[in-house]
Amino acid sequence: MAGTRALLMLENFIDGKFLPCDSYLDSYDPSTGEVYCRVPDSGKAEVAAAVAAARAAFPGWSARSPQERSQVLLRLADLLEQSLEEFAVAESRDQGKTITLARTMDIPRSVQNFRFFASSILHHTSQCTQMDHAGCLHYTVREPVGIAGLISPWNLPLYLLTWKIAPAIAAGNTVIAKPSELTSVTAWMLCQLLQKAGVPPGVVNIVFGTGPRVGEALVSHPEVPVISFTGSQPTAERITQLSAPHCKKLSLELGGKNPAIIFEDANLEECVPTTVRSSFANQGEICLCTSRIFVQKSIYSEFLKKFVEATRMWKVGSPADPSASMGALISKAHLEKVRRYVKIARAEGARILCGEGVDRLSLPPGNRAGYFMLPTVITDIKDESRCMKEEIFGPVTCVVPFDSEEEVVKRANSVQYGLAATVWSSNVGRVHRVAKKLQSGLVWTNCWLIRELNLPFGGMKSSGVGREGAKDSYEFFTESKTITIKH
Numbered sequence: 231m232a233g234t235r236a237l238l239m240l241e242n243f244i245d246g247k248f249l250p251c252d253s254y255l256d257s258y259d260p261s262t263g264e265v266y267c268r269v270p271d272s273g274k275a276e277v278a279a280a281v282a283a284a285r286a287a288f289p290g291w292s293a294r295s296p297q298e299r300s301q302v303l304l305r306l307a308d309l310l311e312q313s314l315e316e317f318a319v320a321e322s323r324d325q326g327k328t329i330t331l332a333r334t335m336d337i338p339r340s341v342q343n344f345r346f347f348a349s350s351i352l353h354h355t356s357q358c359t360q361m362d363h364a365g366c367l368h369y370t371v372r373e374p375v376g377i378a379g380l381i382s383p384w385n386l387p388l389y390l391l392t393w394k395i396a397p398a399i400a401a402g403n404t405v406i407a408k409p410s411e412l413t414s415v416t417a418w419m420l421c422q423l424l425q426k427a428g429v430p431p432g433v434v435n436i437v438f439g440t441g442p443r444v445g446e447a448l449v450s451h452p453e454v455p456v457i458s459f460t461g462s463q464p465t466a467e468r469i470t471q472l473s474a475p476h477c478k479k480l481s482l483e484l485g486g487k488n489p490a491i492i493f494e495d496a497n498l499e500e501c502v503p504t505t506v507r508s509s510f511a512n513q514g515e516i517c518l519c520t521s522r523i524f525v526q527k528s529i530y531s532e533f534l535k536k537f538v539e540a541t542r543m544w545k546v547g548s549p550a551d552p553s554a555s556m557g558a559l560i561s562k563a564h565l566e567k568v569r570r571y572v573k574i575a576r577a578e579g580a581r582i583l584c585g586e587g588v589d590r591l592s593l594p595p596g597n598r599a600g601y602f603m604l605p606t607v608i609t610d611i612k613d614e615s616r617c618m619k620e621e622i623f624g625p626v627t628c629v630v631p632f633d634s635e636e637e638v639v640k641r642a643n644s645v646q647y648g649l650a651a652t653v654w655s656s657n658v659g660r661v662h663r664v665a666k667k668l669q670s671g672l673v674w675t676n677c678w679l680i681r682e683l684n685l686p687f688g689g690m691k692s693s694g695v696g697r698e699g700a701k702d703s704y705e706f707f708t709e710s711k712t713i714t715i716k717h
């Protein structure tokens with residue numbers, strides 16, 4: 231329980247109204263380790279109220295033209311952009327990331343999510359074919375599915391929540407969103423903007439609380455036919471089980487164990503800083519972060535030296551410090567889990583080149599109880615090690631050598647995940663060849679995290695089911711109907 235200081239109290243947002251809840255959860259500032267906020271601990275009753283509101287709002291919202299819905303999304307984007315700084319500060323405090331990252335990545339991308347889907351919804355076309363011999367014309371129409379359940383994680387809170395809300399409502403659905411209980415504040419702040427932007431009551435409802443209580447109530451509700459989820463693989467399994475009796479439509483965006491493959495002809499001037507960023511951005515808490523770095527033997531020592539030097543320059547500090555590249559991890563439990571992986575690697579005989587247990591972490595007095603750790607580079611580690619197989623989701627990356635193209639592709643593909651890979655080489659033919667052979671939903675070559683929102687985003691194997699993006703999200707949040715006209 232929290233102390234006596236005034237805490238930020240969140241409320242659910244149902245049918246256009248802020249509603250208190252019977253019970254609350256403590257929410258921590260990861261950079262101080264102190265409770266600063268209380269989050270509704272919602273359950274079945276709140277989901278039932280949200281479903282009633284979403285059901286009532288559906289006929290009106292789905293009947294609006296795409297142009298009208300687009301206008302509402304554009305207003306929302308403008309309002310969010312006007313409050314960018316306030317949202318960036320709040321996101322940083324709630325999640326632990328630096329304010330700089332929230333200001334330059336999370337909130338601008340959230341604004342872009344609304345603008346992007348406001349535009350893309352205007353440009354979809356349907357199919358039409360003739361069957362002259364039968365005197366028929368066939369065409370398709372797409373209709374919103376109904377009430378969409380949206381469940382998002384704690385690593386990119388508003389960024390990933392808006393990536394789901396925007397396409398769902400643009401397509402005419404009404405939604406019930408459940409952000410992570412660890413990072414609920416910016417979703418709650420967004421509710422105030424929904425009202426101002428003229429989103430009708432009941433179109434967007436936000437219920438706060440834990441996965442097992444409110445998340446499962448949402449997933450199990452028979453009137454919510456479509457669930458879009460981003461988070462861990464075990465939770466995805468549970469959601470799949472709960473949805474199965476209702477045959478729900480599912481989009482599952484899960485974890486990764488993403489390889490970077492660095493060939494001897496790579497431009498190390500660009501590759502080293504980008505691979506430091508792809509390993510440690512947002513404390514390594516992005517499903518797209520690199521965690522296995524394969525380096526061709528001829529440049530292995532040179533790369534390793536430069537990479538460790540650059541990692542040591544990656545400053546860990548107070549999220550408010552503009553010179554910090556990395557803030558705090560999300561929670562004490564998560565910090566302990568990430569540290570445990572480093573211990574396992576050490577016990578297996580791997581070498582820790584910098585970071586955890588090797589270098590000293592220096593923090594301002596106010597942050598010493600926060601959940602910080604140094605970016606950590608591990609080497610001399612076997613491909614079978616847990617650190618090379620499991621998603622750590624923290625600032626830990628492993629560097630290993632390879633000999634040939636064929637060998638590295640095989641090793642890169644030898645994990646259960648298949649989300650994102652990077653390939654570094656100045657040989658265009660090789661880049662194409664390797665990208666094609668990798669079991670990965672996304673391959674960035676000579677760069678990382680340059681996003682084209684029009685194109686499919688998602689993973690293969692245990693990294694997920696389905697894709698998100700302009701066309702993919704539209705198809706997911708709509709049902710198609712084929713109509714045959716006999717003339």
Ligand SMILES: NC(=O)C1=CN([C@@H]2O[C@H](COP(=O)(O)OP(=O)(O)OC[C@H]3O[C@@H](n4cnc5c(N)ncnc54)[C@H](O)[C@@H]3O)[C@@H](O)[C@H]2O)C=CC1
Nearest residue numbers: 382383409410440441442445446461462465484485517623
């Ligand atoms: N995008 C990604 O790939 C993410 C991966 N992770 C991975 O998952 C690990 C654990 O993180 P968690 O926060 O525990 O992830 P999680 O998968 O438990 O949480 C994601 C969301 O699902 C909800 N949820 C949890 N259990 C649920 C259930 N039974 N039914 C419905 N909703 C449920 C959570 O409340 C949250 O909103 C991380 O260490 C990381 O490895 C975590 C967050 C994002």
Ligand SMILES: N/C(=C\C=C\C(=O)O)C(=O)O
Nearest residue numbers: 385460483516517518681
């Ligand atoms: N899904 C995640 C990141 C997505 C990034 C993007 O759409 O650009 C994640 O980290 O969970």
